[in-house]
Amino acid sequence: MSVHINAAKGDIAQDVVMSGDPERVRQLSSILDERKEISAKKGYVIYTGKFKGHPITVASHGIGGPSISTLFEELAQLGIRRVVRFGTSGALLQEMNIGDAVVATGASYSPGGALYEHSGGIVISPSPDLELTYNLYRNLKDKGIQTYLGQVFSKNAFYTLDNAMETYKKYNVLSLEMECATLLTLSQIRNIRSACVLMISDSVVKKTKMYTADELREFAMNIGRVIFETLAKD
Secondary structure (H helix, E strand, O other): OOOOOOOOOOOOOOOEEOOOHHHHHHHHHOOOEEEEEEEEEHHHOOEEEEEOOEEEEEEOOOOOHHHHHHHHHHHHOOOOOEEEEEEEEEOOOOOOOOEEEEHHHHEEEEHHHHHHHHHHOOOOOOOOOHHHHHHHHHHHOOOOOEEEEEEEEEEOOOOOOOOHHHHHHOOOOOEOOOOOOHHHHHHHHOEEEEEEEEEEEOOOOOOOOOOOOOHHHHHHHHHHHHHHHHHHOO
């Protein structure tokens, strides 16, 4: 039995979709058939069900690298083989709109934190599984969802921004979030296939508000179905 999520082998599907917000996980779980609540312990809300007969687990990972690393390590112990982070992100391009999707080809980050603890100081390139990433990008585009492909930046602290804007632009970073670098790095260490699909919840350049899970629900359900379909087909 895992320490923090109180789950055992058989509770968790081999394919997992993670999201930071527990409310988004509850929304996504409504798409699944035969869904069963596995955990709500310590904020890690987890459901397992089936999409078109294919077992899928959806789980909330909380905010930041340490939180997602704890969940990932316990899921890895329970035998997962693929994981997709479906989270929110702040847009850095003027043309991006609320609800647009970003498929990450990599995640830059500042050194230190959970990644340093896990990698022993070695800088591992946080890159997703290429086949899974391509399939997600293609399927999102095929469904008519405005989708961007490129690098994101995983911040260690939410309330820091203005002093780094020029750096983000210089390196063609599409959007800001907080967990992709940790997930992608740990996935490489544990030999688990992973990818990141992000939904624009606010615009840093337009200085919009950050939209809530309820306000983003329609976008999330549309993108979520594509993620589920991609996992179910492969």
